[in-house]
Amino acid sequence: MKKYLRFGKVQSVAIASLLLLAACGGDDTSSEGGNNSSSNNDGNGSSEQAGDIFSIEDFNHEIRADGEEIIDGGTLNVALVTDTPFEGTLNRNFYQGVFDGDILYWTEEPLLDYDEDYQYTQTGAATFEIDDDGRTFTFTIRDEVNWSDGEPVKAEDWAFTFEVLGHPDYPGVRFTEASNVEGFDEYRAGEADSISGLEIIDDKTLKITFKEASPSLLASGIWTYAMPKHIFEDIEVADMESSPAVRENPVFFGPYVIDSITPGENVVMKKNENYWRGEPNVDEVVLKTVNPNVLNQALQNGEVDIATYQTDQYADNYESLTNVDFIGKIDLAYTYIGFQMGTWDEEENKNVMDPDKQVSDVNLRKAMAHAVDNNAVGERFYNGFRWAGTTLIPPSHPTFHNDELEGFAYDVELANQILDDAGYEDVDGDGLREDPNGEKLQLNFASMSGGDTAEPLAQYYITQWKNIGIDVQLLDGRLQEFNTFYDRLKASDQDIDVYQGAWGVGSDADPYGLWGSTAAFNYTRWTNEESDRLLKEGTSEAALDMEYRQEVYNEWQELMLEEVPAFPTLYRSELHAVNKRVVNYSELPGSEFFNDRSQIGLTAEEPETAN
Structure with missing residues (x-):
């Protein structure tokens, strides 16, 4: 058998050289996979040299007026940083793309607010009481909460939403968000004419009975996006x-409220003068797509006031952006490498594994996980704003993230040994391994376009896998456009073997939405009875005991390191660039300005520009 490169724990200078070689083949694209969205695009302006290393802990989390006078009205310009048109599915019950979600954040509120610990509060559009059984909630929608067309928001609107999600013709993926309501599954299966867990008490009062008491109910476990039934x-x-x-x-x-839409390009919004919290300070908000390659220029010129900022461009550009402030937080998301192992059964609404897929061998998956150095990637591509992931519950949920698990440490020697022991050998002497049956082993890697980092990062992974004798090629020989990437994953395209994705974990630590056997976003299509058992236990009534829930999730994280349907690559930080004329702005969940964007204001008619 051919001798493979075995260099184990190499020195950082060697890693820097390898990353530099990968980066030199790059173009102006980016690779971030998606989530419920919440998928995200990141560019890169410093992949050739590490430069300064930053920490998100050194950034403020919000910008307050602090005595500055807020002008009446004005126009706020917000960037959707992407090289791809947004889809334009402007309703939480149907959308999937992250940019549609960014648009909806200014218009469509949940009925419940939550605090900095992601627990529901009594300060939102609806209040609630919980029965002694822990699973029956009575919600009261405030009298002053009306739709933008003047009609009151009613209990029947909220109940109607669950009926839409459970309808057999519902085309979206949000039905899983409502499956914890008593009687929902029977209604969805056509076995009942109504959802037994819903009871409309009066115009403003809705009682919802859930299948069981669960700690997830108070941490985004309730679907709170109503639809106007009269529409x-x-x-x-x-x-x-x-x-x-x-x-x-x-x-x-x-x-x-939305005033006009230029499909895929921009959305113009006017203030809702009848907003229940009070009339917004800003007259108009314009959200428009801005290519990552021209974002810095747009910020410097004052063309946009607010933009999600690619952390990997910060080191090269922050000194020139004298007209903006940066606020930051630890992101509720992580990037990962997933292995596509099956299909989605639309009739049964479940994932089905295919044992004949090449990546169905756990030894192959473990070896590929050990072959990449994510610490080096975080420093070289992201200047410390991202760092190596270790488990599939990120540190954004410190109670449940098991920081004692090391994950898949970078160890090429171990990766090679795993493959040797599993029977992957170079039969024909070309430097690449065949599978244990002596058949050609070639894997297709799907990765997404968008920003400078995409191509070099994808090529880095491919190079590292080649170093252990695994032949991995870019799917179709190129990066995939955002919508195409997710369409192919959603369809379980069998040409995909490996993909680079990202997942927004939401406010609850429950991982079922990405890894459950019936989770539509489980693009690996991997299923496991023990995993399902643990995930169910993690949201059970017994898990109201936080120590018990922690033990369950620790066990699940260990199982995922053994089974490796995917492995985390990077945990993430998030930066937002904000023009100095903008005040009362926050991206920190639970903040008064995060929950109530009507308070955002401008201190000048025109944005500041860079010196």
């Missing part, structure tokens, strides 16, 4: 997603 009730459920009520003139009860 949607005459539209066939199968047609709702493409209807004008979603695509052209949606109705919300948030601080801003």
Whole structure:
């Protein structure tokens, strides 16, 4: 057998050289996979040299007025940083793309607020009481909460939403968000004419009974995005997603209402003068797509006031951006490498594994996980704003993230040994291994375009896997455009073997939405009875005891390191660039400005520009 490169724990200078070689082949694209969205694009401006190393802990989390006078009205310009048109599915019950979610954040409110610990509070559009059984909630929508067309937000609107999610013609993936309601599964299966867990008490009061008491219920475990029944009730459920009520003139009860849409390019919003918290300070908010390659220029010139900022461009550009402030936080997300091992059964709404897939061998997956140095990637590509992931519950949830687990340490020698022991040998002497049956082993790697980092980062992974004798090629020989990437993952495209994704974990630590056997976002299509058992136990009534829930999730994290349907690559920080004329702005969950964007204000008619 051919002798493979075995260099174990190499010195940092060697890693820097390897990353530099990978980066030199790059173009102006980026590779970030998605989530519930919440998928994200990142560019890179410093992949050739590490430069300064930063920590997100050194950044402020919000910008307050602190005595500055806020002008009346004005226009706030917000960037959707992407080289891809947004999809334009402007309703939480149907959307999937992260940029649609960014648009909705200004218009569509949840009925419940939550605090800095991601626990529901009594300060939102609805309040609630919990029965002694721990699973029956009575919600009261405030009298002053109205849709932007003047109609009151009613209990029947919220109940109608669950009926849409459970309808057999519902085309989206949010049905899993409602499956904890008593009777929902029976309704979805056509075994009942109504959802037994829903009871409309009066116009403003809705009682919801859940299947069981769970700690997840108070941490985003309740679907709180209502649909205006008077708008949607005459539209066939199968047609709702493409209807004008979603695509052209949606109705919300948030601080801003949509005035006009240029499909894929921009959305103009006017303030909702009847907003229940009070009239917003800003007259108009314009969200527009801005290519990552021109973002710095747009910020310097004052073309945009607010932008999610690629952390890997910060080191090269922050000194020139004298007209903006940066706020930051630890992101509720992580990037990962996933192995596509099956298909999605649309009739049964479940994932089905295919044992004949090449990546179904856990030894191959473990070896590939040990072959990449994510610490070096975090420093070289992201200047410390990202760091090596170790488990599939990130440190954004410190109670449940097991920081004692080391994950897949970078160890090429170990990776080679795993493959040797599993029977992967170079039969024909070309420097690449065949599978244990002596058949050609070639894997297709799907990675997404967008920003300078995409190509070099994808090539780095491919190079590292080649160093242990695994032949991995880019799917179709190129990076995949954002929408194409997710369409192919959603369809379980069998040409995909390995993919680079990202997942927004949300406010609850429960990982089922990405890794459950019936989770539509489980693009690996991996299933495991023990994993499902643990995930169910982690949201059970017994898990109201936080120590017990922690033990369950520790066991699950260990199982995932053994099974390796995917491995985390990087935990993430998030930066936002904010023009110095913007005040009362926060991206920190639980902040008064995060929950209430009507308080955002401007201190000048025109944005500041860089010196």
